[in-house]
Amino acid sequence: MAVQGKVDMLSILRDELAYEGGAASHVFVVLGASGDLAKKKIYPTLWWLFRDGLLPPKTYFIGYSRSKLTVDDIKKKTLPFMKVKNGEEQKVEQFFKINEYIAGSYDSPGDFSKLNKAIEQKGSCNRLFYLALPPTVYESVTLNLKATCMSKSYMYVKEVRFYLALPPTVYESVTLNLKATCMSKSDKWTRVIVEKPFGKDLESSNRLSNHLSALFKEEELYRIDHYLGKEMVQNLMVLRFANRIFSPVWNRDGIASVVISFKEPFGTQGRGGYFDDFGIIRDVMQNHLMQILTLVAMEKPPTTNAEDIRNEKVKVLKSIQPVDIKDTVLGQYVGKPGGKGDEAQGYLDDPTVPKGSVTPTFATAVLSVKMRDGMVYLLYLDVEKATLNERKAEVRIQFKDVAGDIFPDGRSDELYEAWRIFTPLLNKIETEKPKPITYVYGSRRPKESDEFMADRDFKYTGTYRWTESKETKAGL
Ligand SMILES: NC(=O)C1=CN([C@@H]2O[C@H](COP(=O)(O)OP(=O)(O)OC[C@H]3O[C@@H](n4cnc5c(N)ncnc54)[C@H](OP(=O)(O)O)[C@@H]3O)[C@@H](O)[C@H]2O)C=CC1
Numbered sequence: 340m341a342v343q344g345k346v347d348m349l350s351i352l353r354d355e356l357a358y359e360g361g362a363a364s365h366v367f368v369v370l371g372a373s374g375d376l377a378k379k380k381i382y383p384t385l386w387w388l389f390r391d392g393l394l395p396p397k398t399y400f401i402g403y404s405r406s407k408l409t410v411d412d413i414k415k416k417t418l419p420f421m422k423v424k425n426g427e428e429q430k431v432e433q434f435f436k437i438n439e440y441i442a443g444s445y446d447s448p449g450d451f452s453k454l455n456k457a458i459e460q461k462g463s464c465n466r467l468f469y470l471a472l473p474p475t476v477y478e479s480v481t482l483n484l485k486a487t488c489m490s491k492s493y494m495y496v497k498e499v500r501f502y503l504a505l506p507p508t509v510y511e512s513v514t515l516n517l518k519a520t521c522m523s524k525s526d527k528w529t530r531v532i533v534e535k536p537f538g539k540d541l542e543s544s545n546r547l548s549n550h551l552s553a554l555f556k557e558e559e560l561y562r563i564d565h566y567l568g569k570e571m572v573q574n575l576m577v578l579r580f581a582n583r584i585f586s587p588v589w590n591r592d593g594i595a596s597v598v599i600s601f602k603e604p605f606g607t608q609g610r611g612g613y614f615d616d617f618g619i620i621r622d623v624m625q626n627h628l629m630q631i632l633t634l635v636a637m638e639k640p641p642t643t644n645a646e647d648i649r650n651e652k653v654k655v656l657k658s659i660q661p662v663d664i665k666d667t668v669l670g671q672y673v674g675k676p677g678g679k680g681d682e683a684q685g686y687l688d689d690p691t692v693p694k695g696s697v698t699p700t701f702a703t704a705v706l707s708v709k710m711r712d713g714m715v716y717l718l719y720l721d722v723e724k725a726t727l728n729e730r731k732a733e734v735r736i737q738f739k740d741v742a743g744d745i746f747p748d749g750r751s752d753e754l755y756e757a758w759r760i761f762t763p764l765l766n767k768i769e770t771e772k773p774k775p776i777t778y779v780y781g782s783r784r785p786k787e788s789d790e791f792m793a794d795r796d797f798k799y800t801g802t803y804r805w806t807e808s809k810e811t812k813a814g815l
């Protein structure tokens with residue numbers, strides 16, 4: 340079964356933007372406006388929202404990054420991704436007219452004051468800051484946002500207090516009347532949106548959580564993993580739990596192993612500034628693939644409420660052992676001999692990648708889910724950049740009789756569990772810097788990985804060999 344998902348990354352923000360019936364001004368600041376995420380996803384999505392009339396009337400966009408650019412440069416970078424149709428040219432011009440660009444660093448209070456001045460020129464407004472940036476600068480950026488760029492009227496509203504020196508019998512009517520009549524009319528808000536990966540390992544993730552919660556209230560923060568906005572990913576729950584075909588067999592007694600793959604036919608394309616520091620495991624495996632994995636593997640939650648879903652996801656993560664380096668193959672693509680354009684460029688040929696880098700752009704990992712009866716079940720994760728000539732994210736399910744159980748308790752925290760699983764592996768890679776195998780841009784997966792997968796299939800389950808006929812495919 341294959342279903343093509345469409346990303347509507349900012350749909351999550353529509354409610355925020357529609358708040359106040361469009362009466363207030365809104366300023367959406369893209370921090371990291373010169374980058375890959377900004378040009379491929381953020382600006383195009385803002386354009387689609389603008390084109391379809393889904394934004395409040397007084398909405399403005401400000402791009403911010405260190406590069407000395409103009410709005411025209413941003414336009415040139417992002418136009419190829421905007422899917423502008425014939426007849427929309429004028430509308431595109433209107434869109435860029437409400438855009439502005441400011442060059443500034445990520446740690447200079449003076450530069451953030453410049454940004455704040457530009458926002459203030461739009462009048463009193465709600466502010467959204469999208470951190471389309473490497474997580475290494477989240478701390479300094481959020482400190483500066485908090486110190487300099489928060490909505491002033493929001494601060495003011497925080498100071499409004501009503502003291503009810505009254506008998507409790509009148510609390511209900513008094514508070515109803517206060518809400519209806521006496522609330523500040525200008526309670527402007529600020530929202531800060533941070534991208535995955537949330538941290539670099541378990542420790543830095545905890546540090547970032549503490550840092551952000553010290554600066555912002557929970558309602559002011561969004562942590563984005565855009566895979567959760569993909570239609571097919573969202574449909575996984577419906578597919579599993581609203582479907583009589585799947586629910587009876589989609590459980591730990593029915594499924595032997597799961598292979599989740601992510602493949603892209605393009606390389607880093609100038610993203611070395613972010614990517615080289617992080618590598619493919621942090622970039623997609625620890626977050627996007629783990630989110631898919633939990634949706635595939637979790638038990639039916641009691642309701643579709645966020646807390647119930649999260650609790651079920653955490654149970655899955657808790658049963659997974661940390662990944663061992665011996666159960667992992669790492670790779671780095673090289674240019675295709677005689678290849679055209681991007682294909683000719685290996686990872687190390689990207690000018691933004693440091694010379695001699697051993698950062699993996701390919702990784703296969705076998706995760707084992709240990710059950711109470713001692714049996715081990717396997718989850719294969721496979722992430723590859725610049726490899727197949729096709730783009731896909733896929734879940735393959737191998738059905739088999741299993742028995743199993745739940746793991747002892749501990750922290751109920753998805754982030755904690757996902758980092759706990761990967762941190763030992765990442766530390767080992769960090770300290771031992773194993774030389775990745777190389778694979779050719781545009782080829783199938785590295786040959787070693789085929790052998791590796793076959794070997795693991797055999798070693799762990801004894802009887803299970805991969806066969807096309809037995810599997811169910813779900814293209815995402
Ligand atoms: N690209 C994508 O498709 C997606 C990316 N993301 C996430 O978005 C974030 C940014 O990724 P992406 O846009 O691809 O990365 P980029 O490498 O394009 O970085 C974005 C911008 O950040 C600045 N930058 C880059 N490296 C550094 C550095 N070492 N120190 C300070 N600033 C730096 C650069 O701007 P300047 O030099 O002008 O300041 C750059 O244009 C990451 O967290 C990534 O996980 C999430 C989903 C998809």
Ligand SMILES: O=C1O[C@H](COP(=O)(O)O)[C@@H](O)[C@H](O)[C@H]1O
Nearest residue numbers: 346535565566603622623627732
């Ligand atoms: O988060 C990321 O995702 C993209 C792939 O997402 P898609 O929706 O475009 O398929 C990936 O290219 C990038 O490296 C990563 O940071």
